[in-house]
Amino acid sequence: MGRSPCCDKSGLKKGPWTPEEDHxxxxxxxxxxxGNWRNLPKNAGLQRCGKSCRLRxxxxxxxxxxxxxxxxxxxxSxxxxxSVLGNKWSAIAARLPGRTDNEIKNYWNTHIRKRLLRMGIDPVTHAPRLDLLDISSILRSALLGGTNPNFLNILSGAQALMNPELLKLATLLNLKNENNTNLVSQNQQQINNVAxxxxxxxxxxxxxxxxxxxxPTQTNNNVDNGLSSNLISNMSCSSSAQNSNPCFFGEDLISRQYSELVHxxxxxxxxxxEYESVLSTPLSTPTPLNSSSTYVNSSTEEERDTYCSDIFKFEIPESTLDINDFL
DNA sequence: AAGTCACGCAACCGCTCGCGC
DNA sequence: GGCGCGAGCGGTTGCGTGACT
Incomplete structure (x- = not known):
């Protein structure tokens, strides 16, 4: 079945609308x-396609x-x-009063999408583009005890992409390794599991x-129940993700690995x-995604960039990571 | 001042869906 | 169930404009 044209295009005007046509x-x-867009142009005296009238x-x-x-x-929003609906612009527009799907689509493609890409966030999946960063090698470096004077700098560079609890763990392990060189050899398997x-x-x-x-929520002071459960909850997908994501990682394995590690x-x-002091220290103060208190409507694009970066960013104050505090 | 480039946005295109016959 | 049609949706295009050289 051939697709019928929406209207007879002969003699119909295209391109930008004039104020007279709008009127x-x-x-x-x-x-x-x-309604009845097909007949509307004729009845209104417009030399336009009905579809064009509807869009206008x-x-x-x-x-x-x-x-x-x-x-x-x-x-x-x-x-x-x-992140939930994907490119269902009309569905998104239905939840944003006064905004059209076309406007939202344009804004996404010209602003948000580019900003997410700059931040290393995949605008399609909304996941960090970890392909840009070899996190496993960074963590291995930390976990296996290689004394890397630039380790914290590496972490700082990676912080926008990584799970904050992983950062804490890796940081902690790095510091512990400096203090106990036997840790690695004694617990190689557990560490490899985490890596x-x-x-x-x-x-x-x-x-x-x-x-x-x-x-993440504020880290719990309890090492075993706090670190591992919080970390596990952050590593695991949400309940909805568990239902939809075939790659969901079972909590049992994670729990076991982290129990081993914490043990x-x-x-x-x-x-x-000292361990608890590390965990209770506010290494990260992530900005709640739902919080609108920090928003200023008149802010500039750069400020938005900063804000959006902060959504995924967790600060590691140098004072907090003073090695002397741990030794 | 003129030319070029990049960007934003309005509008268009083609497809799908739903409904009535 | 098949067909035709209207409406809606998402992707794409192209023009206007401002920034830059």
Whole structure:
């Protein structure tokens, strides 16, 4: 079955609408209401395709359309909705009063998409583009005890892409390794388990759109239940992700690996005091994704970049990581 | 001042879906 | 069930404009 043209295109005008055409269309719709787009141009005296009239009305002339710059709240909503709905622009527009699907689509393609790419976030999956960073090698370097004076710098560079709890763990291990060179040889297998997990997680995260939104809650002081459970919850996908993501990583394996690791760490410590002090220190203060309190509508594009970077960023204050505090 | 380039956005195109016959 | 049609949706295009050289 051949596709019939939406209208007879001969003699119909294309291109930008003139103010006169807009006025004619508005007048007609105000009198007769929208609908029956096929006959509307003829009845309104417009030399336009009905489809073109509908688009002009729905995307530009409709009185309830909100013009102007997108607010941070709207931008945040778009990102969140897009992570769930994908390129369903009409569905996203339905949840943003006054915005059209076309406008949202354009804004996504010209602003948000580019910003996410700059941040190393895949705009399709909303996952960090870990293919740009060999995290497993960084963690291995830390976990296997290679004394790397630039380790914290490496972590700092990686911090925008990594799970904050992994950073804490790797940082901690690096520091512990400096203090106890026997740790590696004694617990090689456990450490390798974690490193291997990180490698798998790195691969998984490239197809898991939910991971980057697993903003952690405040770290629990309890080493065993706090670190491992919090870390596990962040490494694992959300319940919805578990249902949809075939790559979901079972919690049993993660739990076992981290129980082993935490047990290993505890064995090497006479006291948990310094360990807990590390964990209780606010290494990260992630900005809640849902928080709108930090938004300023009049902010510049650069400020938005900064804000959006902060969504995925967790600070590691140098003072917090003063090695002397741990020794 | 003129030319070039990059960007943003309105509009178009082609496809799918739903409904009535 | 098949067909025709209208409407809607998502991807793409092309023009206007401002920045840059």
């Amino acid at each position: 004619m269309l508005i007048n007609y719709i105000q009198t007769h209401g929208p 009305w729905t995307n530009y002339l409709r009185p309830d359309i909100k013009r102007g710059r997108f607010s941070f709240e709207e931008e945040e 778009i990102i969140q909705l897009h 291997n997990y990180c490698t798998q997680q790195q691969l998984q995260s490239q197809v898991s759109p939910q991971i980057q939104f697993q903003i 290993c760490l505890n064995d090497t410590n006479k006291s948990n005091m």
